[in-house]
Amino acid sequence: MHPDSKSRPSGATGAIDSRVIQGLRDLGGEDEPELLSELIDIFLEDAPQRMKDITEGLAGGDLGRVERGAHTLKSSSANIGALGLSDLCRRIVESARANHPEALPELCEASVQSLAEAATNLRSLKS
Amino acid sequence: MIKNTFEEQILMGRLPSSPGVGRLLVQLVRRKGLELDEITKVVRIDPALTGGLLQAARPLAPSGSAPIETVEAAIQVLGPGALLRALRDLTLVAAGGSKWCAGFDYSRYWAISLARAIAAETILRATGRSGAEAGYTLGLLADIGRLALASVYPSEYATLLVEPRARESAELSRLERGRLQIDHAEVTACLFERWGMRRVFTRAVLLYEKDGESTETEEAQSLELSEILRCAQLQAEIHVDALDREPNGGTSLAVSSLRVGLGLSDEAARMVAAEVQRQLAERAKVPEAAAPGKAEPKHETTESAPTRHIESAARHWDGLRILVVDDDPMSLEILRRTLAQAGHQVQCASDGVEALQIALESNPQAIVADWMMPRMDGVELCKALRCIQMGREMYFLLVTGRDQEDQIVAAYDAGVDEYVTKPFNSRILLARLKAGQRVMELRNEVDAERLVTAQHVRDLGIANRKLNVAALTDPLTGLANRRCARNKLSEEWQNSMRSSSPLSVMMVDIDRFKRVNDEYGHEIGDLVLNEVAQILKTHTRQGEEVARLGGEEFLVICPNTSAEQAAIGAERLRAAVESHVIRTPKFHTSTTVSLGVAGRTSDMSGIDALLKAADAAVYVAKSAGRNQVKRADTAGGGVLSA
Numbered sequence: 155m156h157p158d159s160k161s162r163p164s165g166a167t168g169a170i171d172s173r174v175i176q177g178l179r180d181l182g183g184e185d186e187p188e189l190l191s192e193l194i195d196i197f198l199e200d201a202p203q204r205m206k207d208i209t210e211g212l213a214g215g216d217l218g219r220v221e222r223g224a225h226t227l228k229s230s231s232a233n234i235g236a237l238g239l240s241d242l243c244r245r246i247v248e249s250a251r252a253n254h255p256e257a258l259p260e261l262c263e264a265s266v267q268s269l270a271e272a273a274t275n276l277r278s279l280k281s
Numbered sequence: 282m283i284k285n286t287f288e289e290q291i292l293m294g295r296l297p298s299s300p301g302v303g304r305l306l307v308q309l310v311r312r313k314g315l316e317l318d319e320i321t322k323v324v325r326i327d328p329a330l331t332g333g334l335l336q337a338a339r340p341l342a343p344s345g346s347a348p349i350e351t352v353e354a355a356i357q358v359l360g361p362g363a364l365l366r367a368l369r370d371l372t373l374v375a376a377g378g379s380k381w382c383a384g385f386d387y388s389r390y391w392a393i394s395l396a397r398a399i400a401a402e403t404i405l406r407a408t409g410r411s412g413a414e415a416g417y418t419l420g421l422l423a424d425i426g427r428l429a430l431a432s433v434y435p436s437e438y439a440t441l442l443v444e445p446r447a448r449e450s451a452e453l454s455r456l457e458r459g460r461l462q463i464d465h466a467e468v469t470a471c472l473f474e475r476w477g478m479r480r481v482f483t484r485a486v487l488l489y490e491k492d493g494e495s496t497e498t499e500e501a502q503s504l505e506l507s508e509i510l511r512c513a514q515l516q517a518e519i520h521v522d523a524l525d526r527e528p529n530g531g532t533s534l535a536v537s538s539l540r541v542g543l544g545l546s547d548e549a550a551r552m553v554a555a556e557v558q559r560q561l562a563e564r565a566k567v568p569e570a571a572a573p574g575k576a577e578p579k580h581e582t583t584e585s586a587p588t589r590h591i592e593s594a595a596r597h598w599d600g601l602r603i604l605v606v607d608d609d610p611m612s613l614e615i616l617r618r619t620l621a622q623a624g625h626q627v628q629c630a631s632d633g634v635e636a637l638q639i640a641l642e643s644n645p646q647a648i649v650a651d652w653m654m655p656r657m658d659g660v661e662l663c664k665a666l667r668c669i670q671m672g673r674e675m676y677f678l679l680v681t682g683r684d685q686e687d688q689i690v691a692a693y694d695a696g697v698d699e700y701v702t703k704p705f706n707s708r709i710l711l712a713r714l715k716a717g718q719r720v721m722e723l724r725n726e727v728d729a730e731r732l733v734t735a736q737h738v739r740d741l742g743i744a745n746r747k748l749n750v751a752a753l754t755d756p757l758t759g760l761a762n763r764r765c766a767r768n769k770l771s772e773e774w775q776n777s778m779r780s781s782s783p784l785s786v787m788m789v790d791i792d793r794f795k796r797v798n799d800e801y802g803h804e805i806g807d808l809v810l811n812e813v814a815q816i817l818k819t820h821t822r823q824g825e826e827v828a829r830l831g832g833e834e835f836l837v838i839c840p841n842t843s844a845e846q847a848a849i850g851a852e853r854l855r856a857a858v859e860s861h862v863i864r865t866p867k868f869h870t871s872t873t874v875s876l877g878v879a880g881r882t883s884d885m886s887g888i889d890a891l892l893k894a895a896d897a898a899v900y901v902a903k904s905a906g907r908n909q910v911k912r913a914d915t916a917g918g919g920v921l922s923a
Contacts, residue, residue, distance in 0.1 A: 181618055181707070196611050208348065225653050229682065230611035232704040241706075 167238030168271020174235030296329035303569030396517035426468030600625035633657025676717035766828030844880030
């Protein structure tokens with residue numbers, strides 16, 4: 155649950171969906187209260203690698219790498235509740251797969267921004 | 282000697298192969314073009330697959346042609362289609378699974394088999410003998426009986442192997458016979474016969490582990506092959522166990538075995554031994570289970586909190602053994618937790634290649650795999666697993682993105698059982714797995730029935746061997762009875778006709794036995810019969826068979842022995858009986874025997890003629906005053922003095 159109104163999906167895309175977070179809290183239950191922050195750590199560690207695949211793939215003209223990075227980031231961001239980021243990644247996958255690179259730079263920039271916001275929000279959830 | 286049967290072999294149509302071989306074959310079969318040469322190379326490493334191919338090829342071999350003794354020849358007869366069918370039966374044993382024989386050192390077994398094959402081939406070639414290719418097969422399969430016993434009787438065999446003396450091959454054979462009524466060499470011989478191997482090969486595998494026993498009655502070629510196997514086994518052990526690292530350990534042993542066994546000069550033996558070690562160093566590598574250069578796959582099993590553990594034990598359900606595959610560590614972790622929380626045992630892999638390795642090693646019941654992954658994706662993984670028997674039994678659940686739903690038909694074509702879309706709903710995922718679990722449970726019930734049937738087959742196998750022994754043994758003396766003697770003599774008759782080698786028999790009759798019975802009673806009579814039986818048994822040569830035909834009449838079968846040689850042996854028996862003191866509770870006495878010796882001659886029509894000639898000679902010995910040996914006249918049925 156995030157009280158900040160700016161993080162609603164209508165605003166910035168780095169918002170975290172509270173239902174997903176609650177689901178992950180439930181998954182940990184009383185046995186493993188630290189599960190949520192563990193998952194957040196995994197995401198914070200892994201997501202920049204995937205983003206690197208997207209940006210470097212785009213810079214190097216390797217659309218296959220872009221697609222793979224975005225595909226993985228799409229599911230992991232959805233899993234952690236960063237639905238805006240996940241949606242951006244879905245659009246990157248579609249553009250890369252359809253061989254439409256012209257939409258990619260903009261989407262890419264938006265996703266970098268979105269990840270940064272999501273990361274900030276997730277860190278605040280941990281504390 | 283009673284020839285053993287191994288009816289349990291119907292249970293071992295599928296002997297296990299090494300996991301490394303399994304990994305290579307699955308990879309090869311997956312590739313687009315069918316690389317027969319590559320497949321053949323891998324199959325040649327593996328005893329189970331080699332035996333299976335020889336067996337499959339046997340009925341197709343053109344009659345009158347040479348027996349099929351190499352993988353290459355089998356494939357030539359079978360064609361590529363049959364080769365793939367044979368590969369589909371590829372069986373792997375998972376550690377701790379129901380087919381796993383604890384205490385059986387599988388990897389050493391595979392390593393020694395391969396090394397023995399290469400060593401046998403090299404010795405044949407380096408000493409200028411023919412048949413090096415068939416020698417490779419002989420070496421590879423020479424100990425297949427041990428693998429067969431471990432596979433058919435995993436738990437019984439494990440209890441034998443824990444005995445410290447089981448490390449010695451002769452002692453192990455004794456334990457095996459005590460428990461299963463058959464030993465590993467006999468099982469190997471039964472399998473060799475079934476696979477259509479030549480008789481000299483079958484004899485050689487029966488002989489090569491038996492050290493220092495007299496083998497005068499064996500055919501020369503069997504003896505030579507058994508010596509080669511013995512040298513090959515030694516070199517294989519030196520190679521696998523790295524004995525030569527000890528100062529002077531391996532090499533001098535290997536050289537002296539070649540010198541003594543094959544009659545080579547010291548220099549020649551040294552050269553052959555060095556060549557064998559060179560070939561072994563180069564070729565004797567069983568492929569490793571995990572791809573080289575790669576870190577050990579992570580075997581993450583759930584470490585459930587103790588409370589949960591107790592809970593699951595109380596329900597008597599450990600869940601399914603599931604392998605989860607996802608390249609995204611987040612998804613992997615969430616999947617793992619979700620499944621572990623539902624009580625399943627979970628292993629993890631981060632892509633298809635790693636998953637394939639783990640699956641082949643640990644045989645999970647279900648696989649939950651992401652579709653899009655680097656190196657090998659989920660659908661490819663499924664296809665690869667469905668190539669082999671073990672993989673076809675796994676429940677395969679594919680995790681897909683929403684955008685891939687339109688391609689799901691292709692996934693079902695690849696053999697996927699069910700799919701869930703991402704981001705997945707854990708309730709739906711678990712519900713789908715429940716469906717998988719029902720499939721597993723049904724399969725387990727079928728398996729349980731199959732296990733019961735298998736147990737019956739095993740019990741029957743052991744019981745039949747016991748019956749066989751009973752039906753062919755004289756209960757009083759423990760010797761072979763008349764029926765067994767006739768079987769054995771017929772067999773030796775065939776062998777001697779085939780190889781034009783001599784064959785003789787001795788008929789032995791206790792003198793004045795009726796008087797012993799009349800004067801002292803049947804108890805003492807039985808005692809005398811028993812004592813004479815034991816004397817005959819201890820004073821005959823290895824390979825000779827002593828039987829009690831009935832009453833006070835015994836028969837000794839002497840393969841590969843002329844009547845002249847047999848007469849010398851007969852005199853030895855006569856003297857042994859005469860000098861032996863029989864101690865009864867009331868008095869000491871001794872007895873004598875009359876012996877008639879006859880050899881097979883070209884005018885004899887069969888074994889009855891041979892037995893008749895020996896009988897006539899006994900009659901002459903009795904008439905001439907008993908306690909003596911008479912030999913049947915080689916020309917025309919008269920009797921000569923021995």
